Amino acid sequence: MSTAATTAEPTPNPTAAAEPRSSREVYRDIVAELLPGDERLICLDTDTGLFTGVDFGTGQDRYLNLGIAEHTLMGAAAGLAREGRMPLVNTMAAFAASRALEAVKLDIALNDLPVRIAATHSGVSAGHLGPTHHGLEDLAVMRTLPNMTVVVPADAAGTDTLFRQALTLPGPVYFRMGRNATPDLPAGPPLELGRAQRLRHGTDITVAACGPYPVLAALAAADELSAEGISTGVLHVHTVKPLDTAALAAAVRPGGTVITVEEHWRTAGFGSAVAEALTELVPVRVRRVAMPDAFVSVAGGQRYLVERGGITARAIAAYARSAVDPTRKDL
Template sequence: MTAMAAEPRPVATEEAKPDPRPGREVYRDVLAELLGQDERLVCLDSDTGLFSSVDWGKAQERYINLGIAEQNLMGAAAGLARSGRIPFVNTMATFAATRALESVKLDIAMNNLPVRIAATHGGLSAGHLGSTHHSLEDLGVMRMLPHMTVLAPADAAATEELVRACVDVPGPVYLRLGRGATPDLGPGLPPLRIGRAQPLREGGDVTLVATGPYPVLAALSAADELAAEGIAATVLNMHTVKPLDTAALAAAAETTLGIVTVEEHWAAGGLGSAVAEVVAGLGAGCPVLRVAVRDTFAAGTGGQRHLLERNGITAEAVAARARQAVHGRGGAGFSR
């Protein structure tokens, strides 16, 4: 096995203290600040309650609550964007990606308009509300739309970085946020750049590519477990699902024995599919193994971590897939 190229960074564990603010609240606070500085920005709400305590100051007229009417929300955002504004629209991820999809597709994406869709309760973070509110399709749906940039920050600090960075991105942006607070990844990380993977570990045996808070934490924990066995894993935080960092994936396919993708999403259509498409196009012969939710609805209710474990999105599953790649038993498929 190859040696680690760098000392392991501190890993946030389940006992680690999270930022007291959920990512959606970090987003809210940054957005309120930005609206006070940039008159192009408008906040369109769907009665989420997220902004009830915000003092908008001189930006008060640029906060508009349209009520629970997601299609209208997207249509109004498209009209404002056509008029030179940069709207941030706010709703739950499953409503943005399914209920309002026609409006997102025809009004926003087709016209390549600078609308920022801030989608909270992504993945299984609304697990207490049951399958109707799980969002396991949104990354796949949104990355298929032409012109759409798709972002999934892994912690509170990354949320702030990506909100600030996305303001001047050309065309529409989908920003996937969770519901509750999640552990921080720690200090001293490389800065985020939209469209570039963030390297968290370096290793020459296998590459773990993850998106979103708990998948990234699972990849980091799996890298620790693998290191104890002499397997050196590169860990990439793929906070930008579209445009995908094809250069980083090409390097992984050329220099490591396999790629394992980790996501809080159905196996079809999401990060794993996107990575497999890139690697297949390279003709590198590098296996891509996925850790994702299988082709089934995540039954029942419960906390986000409970449902992730129940659906096999764990460090143990990531490590098992990495071993398969390293020892030549990769093949196609995903965990469980």
């Protein structure tokens, strides 16, 4: 898979004029569309409720609800994949990355099998359900597994484009989605799996963001900073593994600063992946904006909890100002 930076011309976002949709709803509709016509696809569910009332037509016998049994889900998917099928497995991110991890590692990743792990309720998008259902460790876990591709769409259109591309890959894919609708991103260059999408050009600072609210916060910070004369570039990094290291390295000058933004614990996630990669390529400073290293102790909506965790345009802009002028005390 190529990791070169894209230079394609911007194209309109097809969902921009409509009400925003959740990534999991878009994914559900893709499955309903493709299942009847592709004998390879088998949809394995764990009582998520996502497919309630969905008519799969001639593909109905390839929808199987295994109940709340996430470890069994991954093992069954691996067996089906070994027999030439392409299982689409459905569970929450917290369960895929923890409860079912042994089976993901040994049954799927070890054997490099074409299983698509559709993980919903990622980050704090299940904020009303508490820490048991928060998925703040999944990027750290999944990106360490050999053979695993890790994808984080940031809006409905991105979910559609990136999931269809993910179906063409030969090995396993972890596809991270939220629970409810999030705002659509502005138009940008066409999305391509494995290639960061440049949403803003800048020469003073680069912000690399992953996920819906982090990308929106990065764009808002870039607008604020640009108004102050600080030229700020924004990279939408939807593919965490393989990471587009070429685009990241090209976006920052030696001695400069990259600010990473993610809806994930600060430890070992997207920001850590960027830091690991760039230390081998170019001498830069990496500042990470992420959820604090603590369990979220309150219930609330996704946007509220993300902003409560400090993932805001204000925090990004403060890091940027201090990087451009170290004498500033904004933080």
